Amino acid sequence: MDSLIGRYWPFVAICAAAALFIVRLIIKEQLTLQRSLSYLLLLALLGAAALFPNVDAWLATRMGFDLVSNWFFALSIGGLSLLHLSSLVSLSRAELRTIELTQQLGILQERVDRLGTHGERP
Numbered sequence: 001m002d003s004l005i006g007r008y009w010p011f012v013a014i015c016a017a018a019a020l021f022i023v024r025l026i027i028k029e030q031l032t033l034q035r036s037l038s039y040l041l042l043l044a045l046l047g048a049a050a051l052f053p054n055v056d057a058w059l060a061t062r063m064g065f066d067l068v069s070n071w072f073f074a075l076s077i078g079g080l081s082l083l084h085l086s087s088l089v090s091l092s093r094a095e096l097r098t099i100e101l102t103q104q105l106g107i108l109q110e111r112v113d114r115l116g117t118h119g120e121r122p
Contacts, residue, residue: 008050015047038086042079049075 019040025031049056049072060071 008053011050012047015043015050019043019047035086035090038083042083045079046076 022031022036022040022043026033026036053068056071057068060068063071065071065074
């Protein structure tokens with residue numbers, strides 16, 4: 001087991017450092033916990049994959065990959081694709097909310113302008 005950890009420890013250290021950086025950003029309130037959990041989960045999965053390469057080899061052969069590195073790249077690309085999709089959904093929601101608020105602001109501004117010109121009350 002020591003030889004396995006010794007072999008892949010740089011990648012595990014990078015995953016741990018990235019996770020600590022994300023946690024630091026969460027504590028400083030520059031990132032929300034809800035949006036960061038999926039990224040932290042991906043880092044944990046990739047770190048675990050580096051710690052247990054025998055499990056990766058077993059999974060890779062069962063999934064039809066000839067090389068474990070191809071399985072690892074496919075896993076990474078799939079995880080990053082899911083993170084990107086999640087970001088797109090969040091961005092679209094924020095964009096739709098911005099459009100809705102802008103429309104509401106325009107309606108309120110029109111009402112204020114009408115009140116100012118006519119001196120009427122709503």
